[in-house]
Amino acid sequence: MLLTETFWLALKNIWSNKMRTFLTMLGIIIGVTAVIVIVGLGNGITKSVEESFAAMGTDILQLTVWGRGTSRNISVDGVYRIVDENSDLLKGVSPNIYFSGNVRVGTTTFRYTSVYGVNEEFLSMRNYKIAEGRGIQYMDIVDHKQVCVIGDYLAREGFGGDAVGKTIKIGAYKFRIVGVLAPKVESADLQMGGDDDRIYLPYSTAMRLSSTSTVNDYIVTMTNDQYVSQAKAALENSLYNVFQDDSVYYVYSMGEMLDVKNATISMAITVLAVIAGISLVVGGIGIMNIMLVSVTERTREIGIRKALGARESVIMLQFVMEAATTSAMGGVFGILLGYGISSVATSVLPSIIDMTVKVSPTMSSVVVAFGISVGIGVLFGYLPALRAARLNPIEALRYD
Amino acid sequence: MSALIEFEQVCKFYQMGDTVVKAADHISMKIEKGEFVAIVGQSGSGKSTCMNIIGCLDVPTEGTYRLNGRDVGKMSRNELAAVRNEMLGFIFQQYDLLPRLNLLENVEVPLIYAGVPRSQRHARAKAVLEQVGLGDKLKNKPNQLSGGQQQRVSIARALVRGPSVILADEPTGALDSHTGREVLKMLQQLNEQGHTVVLITHDNSIAAMARRIIRLEDGKIVYDGDPAAPEATRIRPAGKGGEAECS
Structure with missing residues (x-):
């Protein structure tokens, strides 16, 4: 009181x-x-x-391999093998080749669109959903097909939402659109140049058209993003066993960067x-x-x-x-x-x-x-x- | 049965530089329940010290002071506070009401410290304010009142806990003579109703309203008795054996 x-x-x-x-x-x-x-x-x-x-993915590792010239390098299959050997920590892998060239639909140029060469697992690894058509398939890679899967933004802006079966030009080459991805970016301001403004090609096609014989960039997914440093270490160890030199490759972890x-x-x-x-x-x-x-x-x-x-x-x-x-x-x-x-x-x-x-x-x-x-x-x-x-x-x- | 107020060889010494000031020098006296006593003296006579000790605001350096049979000198500060709250009602020269509180709240303060519940507090405070004739101004602030009215509020505040002793320190000092008389009359009435009143003053004419006078000089009692006796108003010049008259 x-x-x-x-x-x-x-x-x-x-x-x-x-x-x-x-x-x-x-x-x-x-x-x-x-x-x-x-x-x-x-x-x-x-x-x-x-x-x-998170948009870039905290459960992925980005792997860059320079190798030592063409004589001492690791093949795509070699990288696949490494991932298989560490299946307790590593889940999937895909080449991730940046492909340069102006993207054009008719007379319109899409200046900010990024183009990547990937394998048939890439889309599911990144949890991308196919809204229409199909994804990249194994046969596309084997046959070096000039097909592509495009993002939602590009499909809307370039084709009014009706893109499957149409043709898109990247640099000097024409690609047939076989699939459109479901939208990922909500904010309209961030769509241009963002995750929905992408084109994915079979990596073999990208290699052939850019006349390169080796794949330098991969993305690797982990089984559990709590074990980022272990997964990174496992990948690095295996690569060291191949090269006996830790200066010819680099594993970049989004999760670690984030931390x-x-x-x-x-x-x-x-x-x-x-x-x-x-x-x-x-x-x-x-x-x-x-x-x-x-x-x-x-x-x-x-x-x-x-x-x-x-x-x-x-x-x-x-x-x-x-x-x-x-x-x-x-x-x-x-x-x-x-x-x-x-x-x-x-x-x-x-x-x-x-x-x-x-x-x-x-x-x-x-x-x-x-x-x-x-x-x-x-x-x-x-x-x-x-x-x-x-x-x-x-x-x-x-x-x- | 012991007296209500009992001083036994009470001393209060202060050190002032090199000299020791004897504000109370072996004072012994008794005040019984129901008395109306005036403690008189010039400034420096020790009457304020006396009041402070009676009021449990201060404790003697030597000797014992018993209030209602209890030795005050041995009490802790908290016990002294409790005694002040329970047994003493103070009336000050400057009324000393709390300016931010209204009259009701002012009178309630001692009840708050006693832990009386709100509803009882209101009723009790209102009753004493009505008793002093201010029942219609409960919500007023002290500065809206005249000096005489403020002093009546402070009387109400002194009464609200039903104290054993009402201790009035120059209660008329700040009032004109007419209002002063009224306040004194009120104290007389309270005494007639059975309250013990101790009045501290330097003014002989005011002291004469009491039924007993205790005159202090240099920390000593020089007279104790009937206010009507001629010695009651007589003063010895300090340091001399001779006698002088003082009005």
Whole structure:
């Protein structure tokens, strides 16, 4: 009961010093806002990086083999064998040959479309769904057929959605479209040049038309993306056994890259959040300062209250409560402001940093920010409250 | 049965630079329940020290002070606070109401510290405010009241816990003589209703309203008795054996 009375009293005192309280709170408000926005920003960046990596696939390894000239290299079958030998960690493999050449449909050029030579397993490995027609088949590869499977964006933009059976030109060569992939990218802004703006050819065709005899690039899928480093190590070991030299191949893991990126981001965010946290402490010092002033101003009141029978703990509680209430209110305003700034930042950021980041404050950061601001109030209110509680009632009553 | 207030060789010494100030120098006295006592003296006579000790705001350096038979000198600060809340009602010269609280809330403060539930608090505070004739101003703030009215609020606040002793420190000091009389009359009435009243003042004419006068000089009792006796208003010049009159 005393607690509620004290709380009301604290509100009353805060209300009667609105301006002063607000200025005192400002430190906490700014600190809490900063923490929330920064953590939300980190959260958003991490998420957006994760999404873009997930689109590329975190369960895949990219393998590049330079070999040592044409004499000492590994055949496609050799790579297939390695994957088979490590079937506990590695699931599938496909050549992934970049094929250059202007993509044209009639007179329209698709400048941003990427073309890759792949095998018959590639589409299922990447979980691409065929919306229409068929995928790349083994016979297409054996026969070096000039067929292709195209992405949804290209099918819509180039053929009005009716692409199967039509012809598309890549560089000097014509390809028959045998299949169209289901859409993968939802946002209309990201479709051009994205995953839906792709053409997949049989890799043998791509090799023949670009006059290369070796495949340098592969993608390998893993059985479990929790074991990225083990899978990567297994692949590297097998390749080392073939070449006895670790400088002629490179295994690149999206998952590992993602981890490194996330670690960098979270480090940067932690540093920023700590700096914001410091402003919370500074805000706390502001509260302590104003509470000391308040204790001095209310010396006589404290004396009266003591004469009326207030125990030291009661006086103590009154001032701690006032400090805690002040900073808790600052915390609440800070949280609201933090959410406000987060949503503004979400809509403004893309035009500044060219990246869609949804600044999303986490519930835990809100809870922590609120808890810390209350804690700061209690902590920094403690000293002034102690001073108030320890006042000699006679001297306090004599004070003007 | 011991007296309500009992001083036994009570001393209060302060160190001021090189000299020791004897604010209370072996004071012994008894105040029984139902008395109306004025403690009189000039400034520096030790009457404020006396009041602080009676009011449990201070403890003696030597000697014992018993309030209702309990030795106050041995109490912890929390016990002293409880005694102040339970047994003492303070009335101050400057009324000392809390400016941000309305009259009802002001009078409720001692009840809050006593842990009285809200509903009972309201009823009790309202009753004493009605008793001092301010039942119609419960929601007013102290600064909306005249000095006399504010002092009546502080009387109500002093009464609200039903204390054993009402301790009034220069209650008329900030009031004009007419309002001062009214306040004193109220104290007299309270005494007639059975309350023990201890009045601290430097003013002999005010002290004369009491039924007993204790006169202090240099921390010692120089007179204790009937206010009507001529010695009651007599003062010895400090440091001399001679006698002088003081009005």
